[in-house]
Amino acid sequence: MSIDMSQFHQVFFEECFEGLEAMESGLLTLDMGDIDSEIINTIFRGAHSIKGGSGTFGFTVVAEYTHIMETLLDEMRDGRRKVTQPAVDVLLGSVDCLREMLTAIQNEQDVNNASVAKHKAALEVVLNGGSVTAEAVSPVEQELTSEVVAAVNVVSDVVEEKSVELEEQGWKIAFCPYLDLLKTGNDPVRLFRELNELGELTTVANIQDVPAFYELDPEECNISWDLKVMGDISDGEIREIFNWVEGDCEMEIQPLVKAVKPVPVTKKMDPEPVAVATSNNFSPKPVEVKSKVVTETKKAEPQDSDNDASKTTAKASSIRVDTDKIDTLINMVGEVVITQSMLGLVGENFSMDKVGQLKRGLAQLERHTRDLQQSVMNIRMLPISFVFSRFPRLVHDISSKLDKKIALKLVGENTEVDKAVVELINDPLVHLIRNSLDHGIEMPADRVAAGKPETGTIELKAYHRGGHIVIEIIDDGRGLDKDKLLSKAIEKGLIEENNLLTEKQIFELIFMPGFSTAEQLTDISGRGVGMDVVRRNIQSLGGNIEIISELGKGTTIAIHLPLTLAILDGQSVAVGDETYIVPLVSIIESINITERMLNKVAGKGETFRLRNEYLPVIRMRSIFNVHSGNPTKSKEGVLVVVEGQGELCCLLVDELLGQQQVVIKSLEANYRRVEGVSGATILGDGSVALILDVPGLVRFSIR
């Protein structure tokens, strides 16, 4: 057997991370009051498949760890344990811890054993302590659980954690196999023998279900057992034995010495938390310690996002594609091949009477090529939920840190967008959402005072609009204060005092470097770096960003991005003998004009009056030094009204040629950046045409 398992590692890790994401989102959606068993099942399945996979690949650390999580989840699933907020928090922490472990393994680094042990201990305490509270969960006991969690968090020593395990005096196991247990190749006797090795085992077989002898099927297992194991055994060890029969039986594992439980658990800790746990549950102290647990899980957050970053870079090499998409692609290729052979036949003995056939064939080829192109592009398309799915956690963590009540609403998660865009949009979005959380949404008290619902809403919305994807971040917070923005800008010397700015221009101020309106800096946002970077990132993707805000009502930030970075709808224009491509998205309209319709400004600049608005005119001929072609032609030309960075301006070209989709090729690969040009493309005749960079052109023309 020499199968190289490492070839499956990549798939395994991807599946694990997917599983973790599913678990995380499941945990976040869990509603304490009304537990949806389907969600718990999803979380359980995530843990289960990670455990299975990691066991197969020999990552025992992960397998052991997930096993504990699974046990806990299993009890929640069966309703033997109430789902409590502290337990969920610990589980969330474990998801982080697992992710950390997996990333470390993936990058072939050492797993951080201390943090694993810490999380493991926390889990086990919930597991052990929880089985007591499961009977009747009163707030007091919940407090107790979290208290114990805190205690173990403090003591991160593995040895002591071990001693927690050893506290069990024995277990009572109700083992009730299904009829077909034996058919799956499992033998209860073998299980009992293993149990016996753990500790002293007493078995009581219930044979009341065994049918009369003549009805007996020897392949069916009609007996159930009540088992008692005495000794220092952990729950995990027992479950490990029953691991293989889990799906084939009903099983209940209960510790024998229930009442003594909480004491032994805490006994090993420092004496102080024990005193707290047992004496006064309602004193402020447990609450204080509880908050400590929360912050501790939070602390893992920056590390976590680091891991996320490295994860995306590691992931960048592969992409998961829907099989449907591949099937369409294969169909399409088949069609193209058929058309090609048909055309080949036509060409073999060509005569004029076959022209019609040839034309039809070419038309077909054209259609197939376009479809093919479309479906190849489709392969690169991913739903935006790849980005969105991280935000519930972000919002959950930050809002609890800020003591704000915030609900996140995701709309249009299935909107598809190019993979490259998905990868690059994450950081700007995180930044914008943090901003909304920190500055946008007010404290609950302020919200109530302002007559708004206590819980703030942030809506993250994605939809397609005309070859673009629009992502909107809508919050119902305090909105932007125009006067404050203005005075701040003047104070920082970013604008002149007497400058009259439109509302839009005022909002644009926050994109200026070094501009921050936050009164005090927090570690979440407000250092004045960011918004300018956000805008630059988005612009480098060929998109733009817009702010609409109303004081006291909320802010909407809309990001427009091209669906793909590889193809662009272009309008080809002629300037002299040369052809240029203007991105269609930036064109507002085109107007046929004559020289007389332009107005000179100070003898140099020119403007054009479009519906009572004077727009600057850029003569493409002069800005690009075109001397070819018939210059008299420019007496009459076409004005292409374009929008670049929110400003309208007119490009004067000789002629409009046609609209087409062009494949963007980089000029910089072999050459360098050229001002006013964003790239190049290859036209139908094989020649190269330059794609105009409209905002760059506007900037260039001003100089």
Add this chain to the structure above:
Amino acid sequence: MAQEAENKDIDQYHYSKNLDNAVQYLSFALGKEEYGVDILRVQEIRSWEPVSRIPNVPCYEKGVVNLRGSIVPILDLRERFNLSKAEYTPLTVVVVLQTGDSNKTRIMGVVVDSVSDVINVDKTEIQNAPDFGAKVSNEFINGLVSVNERMVMLLDVDKLLKLEALDQDES
């Protein structure tokens, strides 16, 4: 006489074994001058075809062409070296050169009058280009070598095609 024979022997040795000391150059003509480039840098030789002009760049950067799907800039070496301009004819040749280091390679075409030959050069025979002072720029010239009594100037491809450096020179 004896020494000549010895030289010849050595040369043959180089030609056959292609040792480190022997380097092959592609020689081409610009007017009456003859230049050579390291043949390992030559990707292909093409005939001249019309280029798409790039606005607002030095005149020797003629424009870009589509070379099997990638956009490749074309430089005119005559104009680069401030020689008299020549008309482009179907016989005008574009030598496509590779440049750059291991992490990024660029491809560029240079327009020359005609390609002459592949010459074998013994590294030890390469002479340094004399310093002409400010009058003549010899920054692209790695050295001089004589082949059949003709002088061939060996060009440094990397320096020749370094556009950013050129941009800085101009500003």
